[in-house]
Amino acid sequence: MINHAAERAVYRQIADELRDRIQSGQLGPGDELPSVRHLAQEYGVGTDTIQRTMDVLKVEGLIGTVRGYPAWVVEEKDRARVSVPRGAEFIARMPTDAERQELGIEPGIVVPIVVVMVGGRQRGKYAADRTRFTFS
Incomplete structure (x- = not known):
């Protein structure tokens, strides 16, 4: 209500x-x-x-x-499954132009990226709308 x-x-x-x-x-x-x-x-x-x-x-x-x-x-998009170790940190932010191109995010589309950090080091960058994270 x-x-x-x-x-x-x-x-x-x-x-x-x-x-x-x-x-x-x-x-x-x-x-x-x-x-x-x-x-x-x-x-x-x-x-x-x-x-x-x-x-x-x-x-x-x-x-x-x-x-x-x-x-x-709309039909929910298939999401790639990415396994990350326990203790990983996730940082969500808007992508740079280079990251948009690298991840295939069309210009004008609002999609944050998720940066996975393990032990202070970057382990990967993923488009948030097509990724499902699981812990290994």
Whole structure:
């Protein structure tokens, strides 16, 4: 339920609810989300608020949008499994242009990279949206 008096912005609260629907499977890959107008009515907010909500979910890689069409739930990307030793440290940051090229991250796409450090030494750099880490 949306709390208009809460510290957390309303558009983020709505994003939380829609994210829960997606992650629970209530909305699956390929399913269309209700229209911006429908969601605005459902939550009692303006369409600008819902548009901000959609922007959050799109940046998170949960939905796709094309102007003039309903937003849809995207299929989760396959992730490479990388085994790291216990005690490894992870540093998340935005990539440099050279790292974008090296890791195949398209310009304009917002994807942090994860730098794995073991014993103070760098062990690898990975695009966060396509990597699943496990401990060896």
